[in-house]
Amino acid sequence: MRDEQEYIATREELATREEQLLPKIQSEHGLSRRQLLELSASSALALPFLGGFARVASAAQRTRRTIVNGFGNPFVQDTPPDQFTILGTNAEMRWDAAKGLPYTIPNDRFFIRDHTASPVLDVSNWTLKVFGTGLEGAPDVSHPVQFTYQDLLQMPARTITCYVECAGNGRSLYGSQQGTPAAGSQWHLGGIGVADWTGVPLSSVLKRAGINKSAVDVMPSGLDPEFISGGVNSGHVRRPMSVEKAMDDVILAYQMNGEALPFDHGFPLRAIVPGWIGIASIKWVGQIEVSRSPLFSLWNTAQYVFTGGSYPPGQPPLTTQVMKSAFELALGASLPVGEQQVLTGRSWSPSAGIRTVEISTDDGATWTEASHTQPNIAQAWTQWSFPWTPMTSGKYNLMARATDKKKNVQPSTSPFNTGGYLFGAVVKHPVTVS
Numbered sequence: 001m002r003d004e005q006e007y008i009a010t011r012e013e014l015a016t017r018e019e020q021l022l023p024k025i026q027s028e029h030g031l032s033r034r035q036l037l038e039l040s041a042s043s044a045l046a047l048p049f050l051g052g053f054a055r056v057a058s059a060a061q062r063t064r065r066t067i068v069n070g071f072g073n074p075f076v077q078d079t080p081p082d083q084f085t086i087l088g089t090n091a092e093m094r095w096d097a098a099k100g101l102p103y104t105i106p107n108d109r110f111f112i113r114d115h116t117a118s119p120v121l122d123v124s125n126w127t128l129k130v131f132g133t134g135l136e137g138a139p140d141v142s143h144p145v146q147f148t149y150q151d152l153l154q155m156p157a158r159t160i161t162c163y164v165e166c167a168g169n170g171r172s173l174y175g176s177q178q179g180t181p182a183a184g185s186q187w188h189l190g191g192i193g194v195a196d197w198t199g200v201p202l203s204s205v206l207k208r209a210g211i212n213k214s215a216v217d218v219m220p221s222g223l224d225p226e227f228i229s230g231g232v233n234s235g236h237v238r239r240p241m242s243v244e245k246a247m248d249d250v251i252l253a254y255q256m257n258g259e260a261l262p263f264d265h266g267f268p269l270r271a272i273v274p275g276w277i278g279i280a281s282i283k284w285v286g287q288i289e290v291s292r293s294p295l296f297s298l299w300n301t302a303q304y305v306f307t308g309g310s311y312p313p314g315q316p317p318l319t320t321q322v323m324k325s326a327f328e329l330a331l332g333a334s335l336p337v338g339e340q341q342v343l344t345g346r347s348w349s350p351s352a353g354i355r356t357v358e359i360s361t362d363d364g365a366t367w368t369e370a371s372h373t374q375p376n377i378a379q380a381w382t383q384w385s386f387p388w389t390p391m392t393s394g395k396y397n398l399m400a401r402a403t404d405k406k407k408n409v410q411p412s413t414s415p416f417n418t419g420g421y422l423f424g425a426v427v428k429h430p431v432t433v434s
């Protein structure tokens with residue numbers, strides 16, 4: 001196991017790195033030294049990078065680290081309790097704190113899901129290594145086709161607005177709402193965020209690396225610490241996808257909302273696999289294996305597959321997400337009787353934009369349509385609002401039910417599975433009116 005000093009750069013290292021990078025970025029991007037210094041002064045220890053800034057942990061942040069699950073605080077950024085709920089090595093976005101946030105969630109407010117801990121990688125000694133039997137000449141891992149950060153920045157870029165959502169988002173509701181708890185991080189609904197992701201289409205990288213017709217699977221692998229659980233080392237976090245998906249809409253992103261990817265979200269490079277469960281969107285990508293035979297890892301075999309409940313054995317690995325809706329309101333919020341509330345929230349679908357969002361304040365007896373706004377992007381979300389004046393005090397369950405443009409509707413229950421994945425049922429959101 002790594003100790004935190006190994007993956008968090010010190011103030012001195014950063015100063016040195018900044019010294020080395022400043023002249024380089026200046027000459028390549030025509031920025032004056034003053035502009036660069038002004039930009040880097042915007043955060044106590046901002047490190048200027050091409051196209052944005054990678055923010056780094058301050059010394060104060062590092063000394064505040066506590067031991068969580070055998071790792072130091074796994075996050076580089078601050079995760080204040082009024083914005084995040086900490087679940088082991090993960091930081092869930094608090095939906096009540098999302099009210100008023102824009103369509104895309106600001107980088108420092110975006111949920112973080114780490115299997116171990118966020119590494120701080122140095123782009124000057126990082127390369128992307130592509131290898132495997134699905135490439136011309138079948139280069140092995142020690143003779144890969146390599147891309148530097150610069151190589152990738154110089155290739156035609158693409159921006160996608162989409163969510164990254166954990167397969168376990170909503171897991172706690174299997175227990176709290178359906179009475180069948182599932183083990184694992186007890187996410188409520190904040191294991192999701194939408195951002196503008198900019199990078200290189202994975203298809204461009206694979207073509208340049210010499211992908212051939214024999215390829216069936218493509219597997220990005222992360223540079224975060226290897227995942228060890230119950231004494232078993234499952235290696236670096238990695239998960240294959242079909243060559244069809246890889247060549248379709250996947251990007252290798254180096255920017256999030258117009259800034260360099262933050263350390264906690266995969267700097268310098270992460271996969272963004274639109275519509276699929278979060279584990280497909282591998283962070284801190286160092287290698288991509290392209291294979292002419294199917295690939296396997298912990299994350300498409302024992303995990304992220306439906307097991308238990310009414311599922312027979314031998315289910316395929318999970319790919320796409322399910323539809324969901326969330327109120328931007330605290331669970332158990334107290335609301336004043338006789339006063340108009342404007343309830344707000346967001347709904348999202350992996351297949352299409354949202355057609356309608358209906359709200360029920362009487363346990364599903366009656367439903368009224370909320371108004372929703374643009375953007376309303378498939379595999380991202382729509383924001384909605386609903387004015388409500390509760391006339392009687394007491395306990396209520398607020399419910400929001402989305403229908404997408406392909407007429408998929410959120411069901412009233414989600415079939416149980418042992419992993420607690422893909423909870424898509426309408427959620428009962430308790431409030432007290434007094």
Ligand SMILES: Nc1nc2c(c(=O)[nH]1)N[C@H]1C(S)=C(S)[C@@H](COP(=O)(O)O)O[C@H]1N2
Pocket residue numbers: 110111112113114115116164165166167221222223224237264265266277278279280281282283284
């Ligand atoms: N290398 C690596 N990639 C990873 C993970 C990880 O732990 N290591 N977690 C995955 C999971 S389970 C999810 S839900 C998303 C979370 O992305 P975020 O932390 O940027 O929100 O990253 C995925 N990519």
Ligand SMILES: [Mo]
Pocket residue numbers: 113165166167168277278279
């Ligand atoms: Mo996840």
